[in-house]
Amino acid sequence: xxxxxxxxxxxxxxxxxxxxxxxxxxxxxxxxxxxxxxxxxxxxxxxxxxxxxxxxxxxxxxxxxxxxxxxxxxxxxxxxxxxxxxxxxxxxxxxxxxxxxxxxxxxxxxxxxxxxxxxxxxxxxxxxxxxxxxxxxxxxxxxxxxxxxxxxxxxxxxxxxxxxxxxxxxxxxxxxxxxxxxxxxxxxxxxxxxxxxxxxxxxxxxxxxxxxxxxxxxxxxxxxxxxxxxxxxxxxxxxxxxxxxxxxxxxxxxxxxxxxxxxxxxxxxxxxx
Numbered sequence: 241x242x243x244x245x246x247x248x249x250x251x252x253x254x255x256x257x258x259x260x261x262x263x264x265x266x267x268x269x270x271x272x273x274x275x276x277x278x279x280x281x282x283x284x285x286x287x288x289x290x291x292x293x294x295x296x297x298x299x300x301x302x303x304x305x306x307x308x309x310x311x312x313x314x315x316x317x318x319x320x321x322x323x324x325x326x327x328x329x330x331x332x333x334x335x336x337x338x339x340x341x342x343x344x345x346x347x348x349x350x351x352x353x354x355x356x357x358x359x360x361x362x363x364x365x366x367x368x369x370x371x372x373x374x375x376x377x378x379x380x381x382x383x384x385x386x387x388x389x390x391x392x393x394x395x396x397x398x399x400x401x402x403x404x405x406x407x408x409x410x411x412x413x414x415x416x417x418x419x420x421x422x423x424x425x426x427x428x429x430x431x432x433x434x435x436x437x438x439x440x441x442x443x444x445x446x447x448x449x450x451x452x453x454x455x456x457x458x459x460x461x462x463x464x465x466x467x468x469x470x471x472x473x474x475x476x477x478x479x480x481x482x483x484x485x486x487x488x489x490x491x492x493x494x495x496x497x498x499x500x501x502x503x504x505x506x507x508x509x510x511x512x513x
Contacts, residue, residue: 280335280336280337281337282335282336282337282340283340283428283429284328284331284336284340284343284344286343286347286426286427286428287426288320288321288323288324289321289324289347289350289351289426290425290426291320292313292317292320292321292324292354293422293423293424293425293426294424294425295317296308296309296310296312296313296317297309297422297423297424298513299424301513303417304446305417305421305446305448305511306421306422306423306424306511307422307511307512307513308354308357308422308511308512309512309513310354310357310358310361310510310512311361311362311512313358318358321351321354321355321358322355324351325348325351325352325355325382328344328347328348328351328382328384329348329382329383329384331344331384332384332385333345333384333385334385337429339429339430339432340429342399342403342408342427342429342432343426343427343428343429343432345394345398345399346399346408346411346412346427346432347426347427348382348384348394349391349394349395349399349412350411350412350413350422350423352381352382352391352394353391353413353414353415354415354422355381356369356371356376356381356415357369357415357510361512363510364509364510365416365508365509365510366414366415366416366508366510367416367506367508374390376391377390377391377392377395377414378390378391378392380393391414395412399412400468400471405436406468406471406472406482407433407436407437407439407440408436409440409464409465409468410436410437410439410440410443411423411427411432411435411436411439413511414464415508415510415511416506416507416508416509416510416511417448417507417508417509417510417511418448418462418463418464418505418506418507418508418509419462419464419511420439420440420442420443420449420464421439421442421443422511423435423439437486440486441486441487443462443486444483444486444487444491445486445487445488445491448462448507449461449462449465450462450465450483450487450491450495452491452494458500458501458502458503459494459495459498459500459501459502459503460502460503460504460505461502461503461504461505462504462505462507463504463505463506465483465504466502466504469502476502480495480496480498481495481496483495484496
């Protein structure tokens with residue numbers, strides 16, 4: 241193992257020991273990820289999930305926010321969703337190349353979110369859902385490679401610490417109107433870069449992502465961005481510079497010159513039509 245890989249493996253093991261993540265069965269060693277990158281050209285089929293998105297995502301909603309028609313999912317499609325999640329859970333994502341792994345986790349997160357909402361539909365606010373007393377993001381929903389995982393585990397213990405790519409946030413549709421859009425197509429290894437970048441531009445240029453209230457602020461932003469403010473930059477200036485990369489000209493200029501506080505806002509109202 242190279243010095244770089246050895247150091248990364250040590251850092252991951254220290255993180256796991258210190259704060260309990262990534263889950264031990266997911267972390268193993270960084271060399272495992274690189275062996276998959278070099279040796280396994282297999283592709284994970286997300287066709288079922290892609291078909292469900294095409295049928296039930298509403299892109300033309302008057303609000304400008306993509307909606308999902310949870311209440312209209314047929315019994316056959318619900319069964320197909322369950323089988324799709326079970327099939328993903330039966331795989332070990334470490335057997336695949338890094339881009340395939342990334343698409344696997346993003347699609348699994350989004351499919352689990354849709355499954356969770358359908359299980360509790362009709363519900364007006366996803367944050368009101370409880371599973372054995374736990375919030376919807378913290379309850380174990382799936383077992384992968386012997387590790388029970390919640391939505392928070394997938395996002396904060398696997399995707400963000402291992403990939404360290406801020407664009408991943410834009411691909412996670414957490415079910416609320418304050419979240420990034422649910423996309424009308426599945427993430428795949430080949431389309432992940434374009435899909436996540438496009439989703440980021442759409443989110444940052446919407447008022448639910450970032451809202452400018454006059455020339456002197458305040459700047460209002462979705463609460464989902466607050467979680468990653470320190471991860472996306474060394475300081476707030478660098479954080480805003482990164483967000484400006486996705487913004488249209490007027491908003492980008494505002495972000496680059498902004499020196500005030502950010503008012504973070506929640507909106508967990510369900511993204512149903």
